[in-house]
Amino acid sequence: MEEGFEFSRKGKLSPRFTKPYCILKRVGPVTYQLELPPVLDHIHDVFHVSMLRCYYSNPTHIVPVEEIEVRPELTFEEELVQILDHDVKVLRRKFIPLVKVLWRNHSTKEAT
Structure with a gap:
């Protein structure tokens, strides 16, 4: 192929x-x-x-088709499973909260 x-x-x-x-x-x-x-x-x-x-x-x-629910308009929705970690990024005068999230149908390596 x-x-x-x-x-x-x-x-x-x-x-x-x-x-x-x-x-x-x-x-x-x-x-x-x-x-x-x-x-x-x-x-x-x-x-x-x-x-x-x-x-x-x-x-x-290979992505198993039965795990993904595709809507008729060809979209799908990710579901939050668990918040793995949270942190605060400090810039000069700003504090940005960061959250590491585990999504349904994804492994922990793919957490964002």
């Missing part, structure tokens, strides 16, 4: 690659035809190897 690049968004902070796509066949010595979804049917499906990156499967990339 190869990862294709992002076609829609432009900008410095936008992701460079999208999800993995299966290779259908090798077209030439340095070109491959990918199996693109119907959403990208306006894109030519043959790519040069310089535009592709090899994808290595990682179990942390």
